[in-house]
Amino acid sequence: MISINNLKVNCDDKEIIKDLSLHINSGEVHAIMGPNGSGKSTLAQAIIGNQNYQVKSGTITLNKEDITDISIEERALRGIFLAFQYPIEIPGVNNTYLLRASLNAKRKHMGLPEIDAFDFLRLIKKIMQRMNITEDFINRYVNQGFSGGEKKKNEILQMMLLEPSFCILDETDSGLDVDSLKIVAEGVNKMRSSSRSILIITHYQRLLELIKPDYVHVLSDGAIVKTGDHTLAETLDKRGFDWVKTLAESNV
């Protein structure tokens, strides 16, 4: 599915990701944990193709095709989706409009006609019901006036609508109360399939108790310092990120 090979990424001329490699097969759920500033979000931004993050060397391949140099929208159309850590507010742009425009962009890419307005509403309402979201949600401006939890739910709503083949959840659990966390986790679990890969970026184990990953990677100072199964998250939760630093130093 997705392979990241010897990736080095700079942001503002500072090297953040330092020779990182990661391979995620179809159907797998991977989690990346690590302290603040370890490069988790930079990795996510580099994968989606945010040009503010410069890939200095290495490659990213999706389904064996090199996507390292293609545009952010082209990557999205090929099935990469990022649920943003800080979803931005867009005043004046109706949520429905964004959702429908995104879906139609994907359909156009697939050679399908634009979705009929009635069919779209039926589809989005169905997903909203599954996520326990009220109908006024889609008639508001994108993320404007949303609580932190609502913004995260909106990201998952988009993800469920667009059905990407590779999903990245960047600290989706932050800002969510216990009930919302369960709803989001249920949504993500329903999206687990043999044709889809998921990368979860988080500080905490609590989301991983609800979405059980196949692999957990520990990121420190721009490199993966340890990989294990879901029990690694439990260990990290108990031992804290200082343990990560020790691991990193021992790798040196």
Add this chain to the structure above:
Amino acid sequence: MFNINDEQNALDKNALSTIQSLYPKNFPTYKNLSKLVVNPLLQNDNASSYLSPQLTNAVTDDSIMLFNDSNIIDNTQEHVKVSINTNFSTPAESNTLFSSMHQLACNNKITINCDQENEKIILWLVFDFSLADQLVGYEFDINVSPGTHVILKKIDIYNQESKGIINRRYNIRVHPNAVAELVEISTLSAGMDNYIELNIEQLHSSSTFLKSFDAGAQITQKTLNVNLVGDLAKFNFEGIIYTKNKEIAEQIVKANHLASNTSSNQNHRILSGGESKGRFHSTIHTVQDIKNIDAHQLSKNLLLSKKASITTYPILEINTDDIQCSHGATIGMLNPEHILYLRSRGIPEQEAAKILIEGMISEFFNKEEFNFERDIIDSWVKHS
């Protein structure tokens, strides 16, 4: 009441099919099509002499009025003056003046008296410039009688071949306790010059809410003079000018506070792309010895290209101490984070910019009652 003959019927159908083809959604007069009345002007050279009583009858019959100036052409090239005195005295929900303007038709003067107390009157002014090729001009005197609530909506129809100079003046007098809601949409072709002057006089406890959108014409100049002459008069304005090629657009606003306890609130936006130029010149003026004034103006502008330019002058001429007043102006570019977010959802950069522009515009037209106007504007932004 007129007897509509076959020829006139055909003209009705042509006119309406033009509207329908341009604005297929939600056109508010669909429900009244059977009542359409055609002005006999089309068949009479000496129209002005017998136009007024006939049209007055037509309108008081709670119908839509259509008058066509295409034959108001004086061979001597002197300006022709048509005077129409129209009284909206019925509890009409929706009346429409539909004017198809063709060639030289200047100094047309139309007086509209809205005098239905405690009723909401919705008046549509639809201008068809699709055949315009020279100079057209109109002057409206609109009286909103005491206690009346009028919603006046003006839109334009045009096509890419439309050209000429469009000159319109509205003199609006809002009487005590009356409410005037004005929606002024001008989306024209690049071959047209668009000059609009709105003179609004507000009497005691009157309110005016004005929304405007101007785009497309090679030159747009909108001048707005508001005189708050009565105690407790309120004025609220939200206006957008959108230029994207080589247009020059200017909006000049003067809010004159001439009485105590008056308030004005102005919110302007200029969106300039291509090599276009936008200019905003707004003044809040107060006379001496008036009290408890509330006056605000905000100009938030967006440059959409490196070669576009925007000049903004938010001016205060304050001659009283008892006032709460603010003014501000910003000029910026589209937020790159917004663009990035939309692109991350598979939306191409150019399309993302359009969505954001539409968003900035639709903030002023986000209520259900402006759905029709928003459709027109969205359609213009998408297809222009």
